[in-house]
Amino acid sequence: MVSVLVLCIELLLDIVGLALGIIVFSRSSDNRLQKAWGMLAITLSLLLLCDNLEWIWLFSRGGENALPRFTEVPMNHLSLWHIVRVIVFFQFFSLFPIASLMPGWLNTTRVINLCIPVILIICIACCYQLFNGHYTILKSFADIRENIGNQDVLVRLFLFIISVITPSVNFLFPYMKRWIPVRRKQSRAMTIYMFCYAMIMSGYIWLMLGTSGLCFNVFGIIVILPTIYLNVLYLRHENPLSLPPPPVEELKREEIEAIREIAVSPVVLDLCDQLQTLMKENKAYTNPQYSLQDLLNDLNTNENRLDKALHYDGFSGFRDFINFHRLQYFKEQARLQKELSVKELMFMSGFTSRSSFYRYFANVEKMSPGEYMDMLHTDNK
Secondary structure, three states, X not given: OHHHHHHHHHHHHHHHHHHHHHHHHHHOOXXXXXXXHHHHHHHHHHHHHHHHHHHHXXXXXXXXXXXXXXXXXXXXXXXXXXXXXXXXXXXXXXXXXXXXXXXXXXXXXXXXXXXXXXXXXXXXXXXXXXHOOOOOOOOOHHHHHHOOOOHHHHHHHHHHHHHHHHHHHHHHHHHHOOOOOOOOOOOHHHHHHHHXXXXXXXXXXXXXXXXOOOOHHHHHHHHHHHHHHHHHHHHHOOOOOOOXXXXXXXXXXXXXXXXHHOOOOXXXXXXHHXXXXXXXXXXXXXXXXXXXXXXXXXXXXXXXXXXXXXHHXXXXXXXXXXXXHHHHHHHHHHHHXXXXXXXXXXXXXXXXXXXXXXXXXHHXXXXXXXXXXXXXXXXXX
């Protein structure tokens, strides 16, 4: 009866975790980190829910007396299928702190590089499963020790060790890169996240090696509770795993002002990338009538977020940003189309006021547009 009661409690918690994960994912809008956490929470809740459904199926076959209380689900230990399934989940679970602590650092190339060990595990496991004729069935830790000399057992044990080491190294990566200073405290959410990872990894090792005595139901409850807590945090904050700001007394006055002026978040960093892409591809700044509202519509954002993104990129505001790109375009076209006059290049770049253009040009380049054109002609002689 106790086993059934614990099973029902965990089943209820899994459903709550799944529901909250779906809510986080649906409310993430343009926040990629929230969307990614929502997917992770949904995946983890579904995995635990499937395990509980397996328990229900086992109980329904023979009643509670058919299984000892609080024991592991019967399984083939060091199973290649379990190794592949779990390592894929662990890989993305372990990369999430990197994305949270250093938004924008994880690009496609870096993700692929960090996933190379996982890709190798999947390839080796699939090839061995499909083309190897002998596959030793391992029902306990004693079976693993007795058959340690078998080739397939050695291969599976090697893949299992790699599947444990790879995500663990990913978790230590922010510390190796010193993204978390030694004297700085990490956020409470990050501590909970690492505890959750440690519990899942411990359960994975315990189950794969066939060690007896694991309270499987209690283990599931311990894992799902931090997941529910993190779901609530992601509903309240954009990036709860981010590093808290250092104490004010450790900062210089300029750094304090910068923190007050710019609230950097994953959304702001993503908006910075969108700004650069928009200016590079569409060259909207060449339109003299291009306004702040037009930019907000193109980026589908609000003025507050745009202002933070512009300040993060070093611009005082929209006008400074748009004039900077117009000036760069002017210089680029001056080198390519030397037959055009300053006036023609000015209008081509999107400037409408000659006095404003000359004043901005002299302030940035420390020379007049005419002097700049003369310098280009002199260099080509």
